[in-house]
Amino acid sequence: MKMKAVVKTKAGPGAELVETDVPEISDTEVLVKVKATSICGTDVHIYQWDKWSNTRIGRKKLPQILGHEVAGEVVEVGKEVRKIKVGDYISAETHIYDPWDLQSILCQAHLGEKMKILGVDRDGTFAEYIALPENVCWVNHPSIPPEIATLQEPIGNATYAVLGEDNDVAGKSMVIIGDGPAGLFSVGIARLCGVTNIFLIGEWDYNLSIGKIMGADHIINIHKNDLDRVEYIRECTNGYGADIVLDMAGAPEAIREGLKMLRRGGRFTAFGLSPTSTIYIDYNEEIVLKGLQIHGITGRKLFDTWYRVRNFLSSGRLNVYPVITHMFTLDEFQKGFDVILERPRKAVKVILFPDEKELKEAQKRLEMQRSVKGER
């Protein structure tokens, strides 16, 4: 059986829509018919084939299907599959963990040494079908439509970034650096979880305006303001600095500035990856003498964040429609990458639908949301 898929065919920029075989599943896997899949920053890196992609994925693994954020329906299950059934409406955890890795034993399954990543270490979700190990399948709440269900994975990242390991955010101040999807989801979750003073720092007016809708109290565009940002945040926090800073962007300058924005004894969440892995940091002043907690995050706490995100969304407490700026069919994937790469930036989350009918229904829901809100 054949299917359409967006494939990285060669080591270099770009991707192609090709016809390829529907994947065969192993005994412990399930086959999923994709309803919606969304473009993540990682996909953009691989699409552009930057230095990281070249090292991390490399020429040898190609061709490879892109994508890892997904919602779909199970159409076939392997012989050893126990929990998931044909017809289940699921999304997928991207980190294919080994339950017997030391980290899994210690409730850090997302950090296991032997972990493989969907769309990076094996074929991804930008296709009509995808094979998934049963143990990364998450059965969706039926009230969450596909264009939102596919976003649960990055919302999980943001949830872990906002709550950290101590969940200590209610009544606190938080600076969120980065106005991409991770930053904007974080604003929404921070608002939902009782952060009482939210600063969003970014560089695109369009994205920052969505940050405002998501609940940011302060919007700072690094290009337009001749503001002393560190000073501004101190002024807004009684002279102390913020309780928490999340770096969701990875720019070395921003990381250093973020550390300066923190009060003594604050928490810094390191989520964004720097273009150069090695950066310099004012170790004594900003880490040791400030008594800081730094929390590096890759992935999401399994499956704790999935449980919370399901509840955030199914309860209606968290509305992420404002972050969805574009929806296309899978065939139009090129438009998706184009709008994301356009500058000045005018796109945040782009959803792709293999089936045009799913797209049409999603568009109706998005329209309704926008008319209700009466904005944008």
Next chain:
Amino acid sequence: MKMKAVVKTKAGPGAELVETDVPEISDTEVLVKVKATSICGTDVHIYQWDKWSNTRIGRKKLPQILGHEVAGEVVEVGKEVRKIKVGDYISAETHIYDPWDLQSILCQAHLGEKMKILGVDRDGTFAEYIALPENVCWVNHPSIPPEIATLQEPIGNATYAVLGEDNDVAGKSMVIIGDGPAGLFSVGIARLCGVTNIFLIGEWDYNLSIGKIMGADHIINIHKNDLDRVEYIRECTNGYGADIVLDMAGAPEAIREGLKMLRRGGRFTAFGLSPTSTIYIDYNEEIVLKGLQIHGITGRKLFDTWYRVRNFLSSGRLNVYPVITHMFTLDEFQKGFDVILERPRKAVKVILFPDEKELKEAQKRLEMQRSVKGER
């Protein structure tokens, strides 16, 4: 100098408005002119002179001024006072702690062995003036008006009850038992802090309707419903039971039912005091085999909760006006106790103002709030 005060003059029901001396302050105390003070359940117990009052306070300490929730202005400071200045707009922590108690050393100052309680162990706030040790004074955010500032103390209780020691509430379900002030404040804070499924159980339609305004998802009146409440909560939580149960009421039946409502591995917060201190509990089934965490709460984490509550209120994230049902002058204190004791219940929080001008201004603010909301 003389002042008016609401005084418990004898061991028995009731209280009297008397003229008494303005208190003299020691070198480590400040004198506060009361702008607003509010009636707490503890005051009602003492007013009614129940068994607990008779034991805890006793005949010997009388006469004693009632009250412990307050907002006011500092008009005099003792010689050894360092932080607080004349003119400061303050509220007060009720638990007069010893900073060198073992508990204080371990960040549990509110639990110290040597702690004294305002309005219980010494004269309280239902007066024109009150003497306060400097180290329980909390300088209020100027944006918080007196009728709200006086409520920070019980809001702090609710904050500690909701967040517990682990702050782990975002995306979780919570049952709040009790539709008095503590329960209603808890609903508002639970909503603010990302609890995604809030059940409020109470017995008065009036209070429950305020719980709805504060953000409860489910309202359960124990009198009217022939509902199996444990079963209902299981149904609404995928068959597991709630993640968290707060008992803010203290009825032994409710405590036992609350334990049953919890899922295995959940958290039970024991805040309400039972009419009979000793109660029976299904220890094996509900505590041991369920792997429960039970957290007894008296008071508020110092001064952590004060910091959060200030931010909740000054940010506008938390609106507690719906919980204020009555406001009177201090002279009219009798009306306050009367409405609280009326059945069926039609009152929640009652604020008293020694100065009629303060009352008038507060009434204007309350009117404005109600007209904006267009409700009640």
Next chain:
Amino acid sequence: MKMKAVVKTKAGPGAELVETDVPEISDTEVLVKVKATSICGTDVHIYQWDKWSNTRIGRKKLPQILGHEVAGEVVEVGKEVRKIKVGDYISAETHIYDPWDLQSILCQAHLGEKMKILGVDRDGTFAEYIALPENVCWVNHPSIPPEIATLQEPIGNATYAVLGEDNDVAGKSMVIIGDGPAGLFSVGIARLCGVTNIFLIGEWDYNLSIGKIMGADHIINIHKNDLDRVEYIRECTNGYGADIVLDMAGAPEAIREGLKMLRRGGRFTAFGLSPTSTIYIDYNEEIVLKGLQIHGITGRKLFDTWYRVRNFLSSGRLNVYPVITHMFTLDEFQKGFDVILERPRKAVKVILFPDEKELKEAQKRLEMQRSVKGER
């Protein structure tokens, strides 16, 4: 193929050594040749067929093989088994958890609703062979001999009881109620983890003397002392009471006394099961007003405690040989139950060996330990 097994054949006291079929394994199970298995309090309850056994197990499940603490070698694996291999030297987690239970998702797999217990809900380990689901198999450190490896399960209980959820024990005082195996293991772990003042309360001189060897600072025999135990503990803790109390016994009187022994803001661990599930407690005074944390424990944190226990034992930091008082062949199981039930008590942990050679080697190791220590 046939094997010997200790079987509960009928609803009533006792057990029998019978010849029965070697169990057949399902595709996800492994077959283990038992090297050593140990008698737990639960086995004694079932042996005596008390009220709990009659309700929890019931007549219908019989005949059933007893036992759940084990060390052995894998001799066969099911078709779907991925991690465990023939020849692996393993022990087993008793709680057969469902990885998709809500509790499992939230890192509380040992509390899952759908959990089954080895030796309670299915055939146990008092046999030459046992069938085990792969996902409860724990590969032992090769340096840990079978008579110790079989004890990892109850040592895991004690580890979780001592460390609790916050691991906050170093430099603290701890009262351990109960001088059975759980209490004695807890003493050793408390000592190992930096508890600086350990009180062991029990009723048998023999067991208490082992508690001394395991590291208790204070030994209290409830029969011989006319001591006011609560007062004694207050005196030894500067008048405050203990930081932590573990109840490993379950006697209602002891539970109530244990609560009294705690300082305000302390932690009470509820591990022992009471003969009557429902007990009365001084709820107001001991839980609410004291600001207590109560932690119900059944089972062990998975697989966190297994990791720690392996390290405790393989590093030589924890020596549990003093707790092993008797070793027999499986055929002699009756002697094991007899010594455990003898009064005054002269036995703690009894290990059974299906193969006499294994017993002989274990005896040599035990002798060596005792001669080195020069005691008992």
Next chain:
Amino acid sequence: MKMKAVVKTKAGPGAELVETDVPEISDTEVLVKVKATSICGTDVHIYQWDKWSNTRIGRKKLPQILGHEVAGEVVEVGKEVRKIKVGDYISAETHIYDPWDLQSILCQAHLGEKMKILGVDRDGTFAEYIALPENVCWVNHPSIPPEIATLQEPIGNATYAVLGEDNDVAGKSMVIIGDGPAGLFSVGIARLCGVTNIFLIGEWDYNLSIGKIMGADHIINIHKNDLDRVEYIRECTNGYGADIVLDMAGAPEAIREGLKMLRRGGRFTAFGLSPTSTIYIDYNEEIVLKGLQIHGITGRKLFDTWYRVRNFLSSGRLNVYPVITHMFTLDEFQKGFDVILERPRKAVKVILFPDEKELKEAQKRLEMQRSVKGER
């Protein structure tokens, strides 16, 4: 009244023994007759007048008495002093905190913005008498002799470094980088608190041999070994890397190596100060993608660590005599700095006694300890 004191008289290397006035105390201070005081790395920095000293202390504050680790007897108290009495045997917290700093409110008093440091921001302890604010005085357990009581401050640092914020060390592996006093105390505490695999990395055989006595399992001299240290630690930890790394030294190379030694999801404690505040770090690989927790530490958790350290020492669980290598009279302070600066290093902790009688008694106790141990 006059006294002897070791004073930094001018901006440049060295210090002088001078006769100066006994300090006058303010109303909130106490005057302490010093029994023992010990030389810390900070004193050595100031003695050598390095770049940090020149910036942090500067010319203007001179002359200033050195030292901040102390044990002594209170001989006079200010009028507003409430807790401390003449005759009290005390030690002192070095961080003179403001109880109303935001950090103090949030149980991080040691990190307050307005904090002053003894011996850095005001006169220190290398003198016959010292004036101390009451609220940094800690009443010592009478069983702890002065030469040990003066060490409680740095032992508190080590306690906080080892336990971190989560106390999660029992059954874990820990690498301790640095064989100075902080590293050696950390080894002892790690051993006491149940760390099951302790690696000590240093550069002086003499110090490392003391690390062995304190309980390190592995001793690594960076000069002598041609070992691949990262590889060695991986081999000893099943290929994963250590659970926890403490950097107590501050060498940039060691910090970077320490990060590499950690397993994914591990904890890195940043205690040592780097000679150059700004260093480069492999941010992506070692912090973000590894999901690390980094905890910067300056000072000790107040007064939590003091409580634990008192219990560690008074219970006899922790013996720090091996770390005391030299004792002199205050007059001989020059010898103290000389032995610390001698290379190869042959000194760890040096205690100074203003009164020769105190020295003599301490020497007797030290002799006894060494004869009991039969070592060194």
